[in-house]
Amino acid sequence: MDAADVYVVSSRDNRGGLVVRVGIPLADVYLEFLGGRCRPNTVLAAAYDLKVFFTVVARPPDQVRPADVLAFITAQRTGRGGDRALQPVALADEPGGVSAATVRRRLSIVSGFFAFLQARGDVAANPVPRGLPTRRERSRPGQGVPLVRAVRRLPRILSPAQVDALAAALRTHRDRAMVAAMVLGGLRRCEVLGLRLEDLRVAERRVFIAEGKGGRQRLIPVSGRFFAAVAAYLDTERPPGSERVFVVLKGPRRGQPLSARGMEEILSAARRRAGLDHATCHELRHTCLTRLREAGMALEAVQAQAGHASIESTRIYLT
Numbered sequence: 001m002d003a004a005d006v007y008v009v010s011s012r013d014n015r016g017g018l019v020v021r022v023g024i025p026l027a028d029v030y031l032e033f034l035g036g037r038c039r040p041n042t043v044l045a046a047a048y049d050l051k052v053f054f055t056v057v058a059r060p061p062d063q064v065r066p067a068d069v070l071a072f073i074t075a076q077r078t079g080r081g082g083d084r085a086l087q088p089v090a091l092a093d094e095p096g097g098v099s100a101a102t103v104r105r106r107l108s109i110v111s112g113f114f115a116f117l118q119a120r121g122d123v124a125a126n127p128v129p130r131g132l133p134t135r136r137e138r139s140r141p142g143q144g145v146p147l148v149r150a151v152r153r154l155p156r157i158l159s160p161a162q163v164d165a166l167a168a169a170l171r172t173h174r175d176r177a178m179v180a181a182m183v184l185g186g187l188r189r190c191e192v193l194g195l196r197l198e199d200l201r202v203a204e205r206r207v208f209i210a211e212g213k214g215g216r217q218r219l220i221p222v223s224g225r226f227f228a229a230v231a232a233y234l235d236t237e238r239p240p241g242s243e244r245v246f247v248v249l250k251g252p253r254r255g256q257p258l259s260a261r262g263m264e265e266i267l268s269a270a271r272r273r274a275g276l277d278h279a280t281c282h283e284l285r286h287t288c289l290t291r292l293r294e295a296g297m298a299l300e301a302v303q304a305q306a307g308h309a310s311i312e313s314t315r316i317y318l319t
Helices: 025-035 040-057 066-078 100-120 160-169 173-185 189-193 224-236 260-274 281-294 299-306
Strands: 009-012 018-021 206-209 218-221
Touching (some): 018 025, 018 040, 025 040, 025 100, 040 066, 040 100, 066 100, 160 260, 173 189, 173 224, 173 260, 189 260, 189 281, 218 299, 260 281, 281 299
Antiparallel strands (some): 206 218
C-alpha cells in the first residue's frame, strides 16, 4: 500500500448523512460503524488519524505488528521515520513532530480500530500495546509504563478584562449569545451549535443539552446575561426556518444552522479586533469552569456543569 493511496473523502448519502472514506477497505468499514454512533466531526477526526497512521506505517491492517506501532510513536514525536519499514512522516502540516497529547489521541483511535477488527475476526490480536512492561508486571499486572506520557496541563483561561474586550469586539447579538453560552455556561462549541429553541428553559434560567459528549444529556443553569443576549438576538436578528438557535444571518445560507467553521471565523475576527492572541472556544469554556470552582462550587457540581463522564477530568480545576 503506497502512502499516496491514503486519503480522506467525505460526502453525503441519500439521507443526508456524512460518509467518510480513507481508501482502506477495513478502515472504511470501521468509519461507517463510527458514523452510526458518533458525531460527524468525531468521524472526520478519526478518519484523519487513521490516515496519518497508515501513511506512516505503510502496511495493510492485517500486517500491522506492535513494532510498527512503537515505531509510529517515535516517528510522530520526532517528525521523522525511525524504521526502515516506515514511510517519512513529513505531512504538510506536521513538519516537526506532534505533541504527546496528539500521539495519545491517535493511538486511542488506532487501538479502537483494531479492537473492532479483532471483534469481527479480521485480525487475531490488537497490535497496540497497552503499555510497556516493568519488573513489577508479574506481581502487579496492568501497572506497566504508558506508551506516551502526556503532561497534565492547566487549562488556559481569559482574564475578566480579556473577556470584556472580546465581548466588545463582537458585532451581533447572536455572537454575544454564543460566547456567553461558553463563558457563562461552560458549554462546548458543538453543544452551543446544537442548541434548539426548545432547549432554552427561559423561565428556569437553564439550558438543556440534548447531545453532549458521549451522548450524555444534562440540564444546567446559565447566567441571565446569556438569556438576555439570546432574547435580543431572537427579537432583532434571527431569520425563521430552523429549529437550531444559532443560524447564519446573511448570504445564500441565511437561516440555516451555523457551522463550526463559521463560528471559528466569527471568534477569530473578534480576537483580532480585540487585540487578543488567544481566546478559543475551549478556553472560554475553561474560563467558566475555573471561575465556578474559584467561587466555591463543589467539584461534583462543576463536573455536572461541564458534562464530564468522570470526575477525574474535573480535578484539573482543583489547582
